[in-house]
Amino acid sequence: MFATPTGRGAASTSNIADESAESDVENESSCDTDGAPTEADILNIAAEFVFNEMPSHLLYISDDFETTTLVDRETLIDLFRPELIRACKDLVDKDQVLDVVRQELKYAALSHRWLNVGEPTFQEMSVEGNYQSAGPGFVKLRNFWRKARDYGCRLAWSDTCCIDKRSSAELDEAIRAMFKWYRNAEICIVYLADSSSTSDFPEEVWFHRGWTLQELLAPPRIKFYGKKWDALSCSRNDKEDHSMLEALSQVTGISRQSLLYFSPGLVDVREKMIWASKRRTTRIEDTAYSLIGILNISLSVAYGEGERAFRRLMEAIMQACREWQILAWGGAHSPFQASIPRSPLAYCAFDEASASIFSPDRHIMDRPSKFGDPFFTMTKRGLELEVILVEMMLEKPTQWPRGKRKKTQAIRLVSDSASFHDVIARCDITFLPFSQWAVAIVNYQADESGKHGGVGRLKPANDYLCFVLGSSIHSAYGEWQKVETEKIVTIRTKREVYQQVTTVWL
Numbered sequence: 001m002f003a004t005p006t007g008r009g010a011a012s013t014s015n016i017a018d019e020s021a022e023s024d025v026e027n028e029s030s031c032d033t034d035g036a037p038t039e040a041d042i043l044n045i046a047a048e049f050v051f052n053e054m055p056s057h058l059l060y061i062s063d064d065f066e067t068t069t070l071v072d073r074e075t076l077i078d079l080f081r082p083e084l085i086r087a088c089k090d091l092v093d094k095d096q097v098l099d100v101v102r103q104e105l106k107y108a109a110l111s112h113r114w115l116n117v118g119e120p121t122f123q124e125m126s127v128e129g130n131y132q133s134a135g136p137g138f139v140k141l142r143n144f145w146r147k148a149r150d151y152g153c154r155l156a157w158s159d160t161c162c163i164d165k166r167s168s169a170e171l172d173e174a175i176r177a178m179f180k181w182y183r184n185a186e187i188c189i190v191y192l193a194d195s196s197s198t199s200d201f202p203e204e205v206w207f208h209r210g211w212t213l214q215e216l217l218a219p220p221r222i223k224f225y226g227k228k229w230d231a232l233s234c235s236r237n238d239k240e241d242h243s244m245l246e247a248l249s250q251v252t253g254i255s256r257q258s259l260l261y262f263s264p265g266l267v268d269v270r271e272k273m274i275w276a277s278k279r280r281t282t283r284i285e286d287t288a289y290s291l292i293g294i295l296n297i298s299l300s301v302a303y304g305e306g307e308r309a310f311r312r313l314m315e316a317i318m319q320a321c322r323e324w325q326i327l328a329w330g331g332a333h334s335p336f337q338a339s340i341p342r343s344p345l346a347y348c349a350f351d352e353a354s355a356s357i358f359s360p361d362r363h364i365m366d367r368p369s370k371f372g373d374p375f376f377t378m379t380k381r382g383l384e385l386e387v388i389l390v391e392m393m394l395e396k397p398t399q400w401p402r403g404k405r406k407k408t409q410a411i412r413l414v415s416d417s418a419s420f421h422d423v424i425a426r427c428d429i430t431f432l433p434f435s436q437w438a439v440a441i442v443n444y445q446a447d448e449s450g451k452h453g454g455v456g457r458l459k460p461a462n463d464y465l466c467f468v469l470g471s472s473i474h475s476a477y478g479e480w481q482k483v484e485t486e487k488i489v490t491i492r493t494k495r496e497v498y499q500q501v502t503t504v505w506l
Contacts, residue, residue: 037094039085043077045097046084050077050105055181056170057122057162058107058155061145068145070125070162076155080104106186107155108148111215111222112140113193113206119160143229144189151187151223151236159211172301179214179264179293187237188219196226198247207251210281210290216252217262217294253278264296269317270325270347270358277344287343288313307335307342314340315378324372324443325358327385328465330487338482339383339506349487357443357463357490372443373501375452381479381505387440387467388456389502390415390491392423394437408486413437413468419497425468426486434470438480439491440504441466458497463490467506482506 037045050073058076060069071079087100119137141158148156163174174181182188194204206212216222222239224232235241238248245256252259254275272294281287285302288309292299297316302309311334317326330349334340341347373386392413413423423439442465444456458464466489469480 035094036092037088037097041094042084042088042097042101043081045094046080046101046105047077049098049101053180053184054105054107055157055162055177056173057164058157059125059145059162061149061154061156068125070122076105105155106153107157108144108151108153109182109185109188109215109219110141110144110156110158110191111182111188111206111212112158112191113209113212114160115140120158122161122164122166125161140191144191147189147223147225147229148187153186157181157185175289175301176292176298179218179296182215182218183220185219186221188215188222190215190222190224191229192224192232193227195232196228196230198232198244200226201247201251204251208279210276210279210286213276213279214290214293216248217254217259218264264294266295266297266317266321267323269295269321269323270328273326273344273347277346277348285309291344310334310343311336311340318376318378318383322374324374324376324465327376327442327467328357328488330485330489333482333484337382338484351487354463354465354488354490357465370446372446374446379505383506384503385440385442385506386452386454386501386503387442388444388458388497388499389469389504390417390420390439390441392437392439394434395422413439419493419495421492421494423466423468423489423491425483425489427468428484434472434481434483436471438469438471439466439489440469440480440506441491444501452503454501455498456501458493458499460493460495463492465489466491469504469506480504480506 054073054076057070057072060071060076060079062068084101084104087104088097091097091100115137118135120133120135120141124133137160141161144158145156159174159178164170190206192200192204192206194200194206201207220239221237223236224238224244226232232238233241233244235244238244239260245259248254248259249256252275272291276287276291276294279290281290283303284306285304288299289301291297291313295313295317297313297320299309299313299316305312314334315337328350329341329346331346332342333346334342376383376385378384392415395412395414408426408428410424410426413425415422441456441458444458444464446456447454468483468485468489470483471480
């Protein structure tokens with residue numbers, strides 16, 4: 001028996017709706033009171049859960065593995081309707097229904113590295129009998145089903161064949177909701193095609209792909225299998241296995257705490273960007289799209305936009321995030337905006353000396369930070385930010401010997417004030433014709449007023465993040481421009497400094 005994802009499901013939705021409406025009229029007096037759930041209650045709760053928390057298509061695995069059915073959400077509700085009603089018949093409270101629905105409809109999710117060719121597609125899995133193919137992608141899928149059933153799951157989800165990629169709406173939803181789908185899975189089955197043990201992890205391609213980062217972080221329960229589908233630990237959940245967690249932390253650079261208790265959102269964004277910088281995607285846009293769920297950000301999907309995708313992601317982050325650390329990056333900027341990095345790799349552009357600026361204080365999202373301007377935002381004029389602005393003079397750079405001139409060169413900026421040490425930065429020498437120079441100090445200690453235009457404080461023992469700025473008669477509106485530096489730049493004061501902050505647009 002093989003059910004396609006259309007036809008029966010559409011009819012069943014109408015039936016469910018009609019029966020629910022009739023039941024609602026009959027039970028109008030009791031629908032808002034506590035008590036045993038009606039059949040309509042059960043179906044309504046199940047439908048709300050399926051349509052909002054589960055993937056758009058799933059594979060239904062028969063007990064004998066002889067048939068595997070690709071089902072859509074409507075068909076899924078119809079398929080499990082008798083079991084849901086039977087499982088809930090003895091409940092005394094409607095609040096208990098959701099837990100039963102979750103248990104009855106639990107599914108396994110597959111995380112893996114795609115083959116270059118031969119992965120089963122949505123269209124192939126919609127044809128009866130195709131799942132019996134001997135191709136390597138189908139063999140992998142059947143092994144996944146068996147592992148899913150070992151965990152008591154009759155439903156399974158794979159990103160290769162459970163998304164109708166011909167539908168832009170379904171693909172868009174899948175990309176936006178994928179983190180949630182992995183988090184809601186009963187178990188995430190990870191197939192490592194290059195590994196026989198944890199000692200192979202450094203060379204395992206799965207740990208270097210962009211999309212698999214969220215597939216590692218999202219699931220509360222995860223199980224790793226090697227190239228021959230042998231379990232790589234003795235635990236049912238590898239996030240509860242000490243040695244496995246240690247191996248995962250070593251290869252990814254992600255702390256055990258984050259692996260165990262990761263929460264998506266705009267906290268510690270810079271750290272998440274560093275995790276992402278170690279991974280690659282085939283499509284340029286996926287560098288941004290693969291971070292949507294991790295950062296819990298809403299971003300439309302538009303393949304073909306290229307590097308604009310990461311610019312849009314960063315603009316969305318800057319509109320909501322209040323952490324000054326996301327401004328600490330070096331290297332190439334976006335071709336569309338000088339105050340936005342080109343990729344997550346820019347967050348790795350720091351050395352041992354400048355790394356100290358990240359250690360002292362952690363910041364909480366629900367209150368203003370005590371350091372820097374927590375209300376920075378993107379505008380039509382660029383990044384609007386309050387900084388301590390220190391005008392500097394450019395010390396004439398050393399000339400490179402003829403024939404060895406390089407694109408970047410170390411420059412030294414000297415302040416008229418006796419309060420600041422010199423600033424040395426390696427930057428693109430095409431910026432050297434600026435007639436005016438300055439540094440913009442970002443993470444000064446802000447006053448407690450929380451008002452714009454306050455006074456910032458600098459302590460002599462601390463290093464502070466700063467931008468190198470330049471201006472000339474050719475600058476738009478005579479404003480400061482951010483100079484591209486190879487690494488993040490820091491500045492130190494000679495004495496305690498109190499200075500009025502200045503608004504800049506970069």
